[in-house]
Amino acid sequence: MSPAMAVARGADLAVRAATADDVPAILHLIATSLGSSNPAWGERFWRWKHEENPFGPSPCLLALDEDRLVGLRVFMRWLWRTGNRDVTAVRAVDTVTHPDWRGKGIFSRLTLALVERVRDAGVAMVFNTPNSSSRPGYLKMGWERVGRVTILVRPLRPLRFVAGLVRSRARHQSSMGEPAPVVGGPVAELVADPRLGPLLEHADVTPDVRLRTRRSIEYLSWRYARTPVEGYRAAWRLEGDAGAAVIFRIVTRGALRELRICELVVGPDRLSVRVAQQLVRELCSTRDVDYAAAMAPSGSTHRDVLRPVGFLPIPRVGPTLTVRALRDDVAPDPLRLSSWHLSVGDLELF
Numbered sequence: 001m002s003p004a005m006a007v008a009r010g011a012d013l014a015v016r017a018a019t020a021d022d023v024p025a026i027l028h029l030i031a032t033s034l035g036s037s038n039p040a041w042g043e044r045f046w047r048w049k050h051e052e053n054p055f056g057p058s059p060c061l062l063a064l065d066e067d068r069l070v071g072l073r074v075f076m077r078w079l080w081r082t083g084n085r086d087v088t089a090v091r092a093v094d095t096v097t098h099p100d101w102r103g104k105g106i107f108s109r110l111t112l113a114l115v116e117r118v119r120d121a122g123v124a125m126v127f128n129t130p131n132s133s134s135r136p137g138y139l140k141m142g143w144e145r146v147g148r149v150t151i152l153v154r155p156l157r158p159l160r161f162v163a164g165l166v167r168s169r170a171r172h173q174s175s176m177g178e179p180a181p182v183v184g185g186p187v188a189e190l191v192a193d194p195r196l197g198p199l200l201e202h203a204d205v206t207p208d209v210r211l212r213t214r215r216s217i218e219y220l221s222w223r224y225a226r227t228p229v230e231g232y233r234a235a236w237r238l239e240g241d242a243g244a245a246v247i248f249r250i251v252t253r254g255a256l257r258e259l260r261i262c263e264l265v266v267g268p269d270r271l272s273v274r275v276a277q278q279l280v281r282e283l284c285s286t287r288d289v290d291y292a293a294a295m296a297p298s299g300s301t302h303r304d305v306l307r308p309v310g311f312l313p314i315p316r317v318g319p320t321l322t323v324r325a326l327r328d329d330v331a332p333d334p335l336r337l338s339s340w341h342l343s344v345g346d347l348e349l350f
């Protein structure tokens with residue numbers, strides 16, 4: 001019997017792997033549970049996120065009460081790179097339980113069953129960034145808290161930035177008025193540039209073996225150019241295997257407007273670092289943006305780009321990374337925060 005057809009029964013529920021034919025029922029469950037007011041959860045978004053991912057289709061388990069879908073658990077495939085070696089992983093993402101079945105353990109049952117399935121398939125780890133409400137549940141199921149990822153911030157309008165932080169802490173939401181002007185160019189034009197391939201092959205060439213997303217033209221195209229999530233833009237200057245590219249978006253967070261640097265691709269030489277710095281400076285001159293945010297671990301090329309142009313680490317504001325290790329032979333140790341080289345795009349919720 002194929003894994004997709006295998007069914008486990010218990011507690012009056014059947015558990016089986018989802019198929020492409022289940023998507024209409026899945027979307028109906030999401031609308032029933034989360035409300036139809038969330039337009040993001042359409043078929044296009046589901047298929048982009050869980051079927052078109054270049055790292056592979058998402059493992060997904062369903063819980064059924066006879067023929068009625070009452071629970072869903074999805075892990076999204078991811079591929080990390082360390083040195084010249086790939087590390088297979090999944091990201092714990094979507095989980096939904098029908099309102100009539102909440103409090104009956106469906107979330108834990110589906111999550112633990114899916115963990116065993118991906119372990120049997122050779123996946124090295126499950127990772128995610130749960131919030132403070134859901135984190136205790138993951139820790140009870142064997143996840144471990146790796147640590148809080150540092151966010152680098154450059155205030156662009158300091159008085160508004162400080163005032164916005166105060167209002168945000170007071171749970172105050174405000175309208176930001178007119179949208180910020182469009183800057184940069186479409187990500188589709190960046191990934192179509194024939195010079196991007198050589199840059200990706202040579203980018204960030206250092207002895208650094210920290211875990212980072214395996215970036216490719218296919219990945220960047222899927223993640224930022226073909227996504228139904230609007231707003232991603234790019235700025236780049238390329239010449240052979242040198243130069244730099246920045247993928248970013250402008251978002252509203254509470255009372256503030258943020259320039260979010262999702263990806264930095266930087267060539268191997270000092271000239272490329274200077275090109276990247278100039279691109280970031282130009283983006284930071286955008287009107288109607290209060291601050292810029294990025295991620296870059298200590299000792300990385302990305303930190304060399306951001307630190308001289310005014311980005312400073314802000315403690316205790318980044319997401320908390322958690323990991324369920326499925327093998328004990330992964331190096332560097334994914335349970336140590338110092339083993340990771342993360343970008344905002346790696347951990348951004350979508």
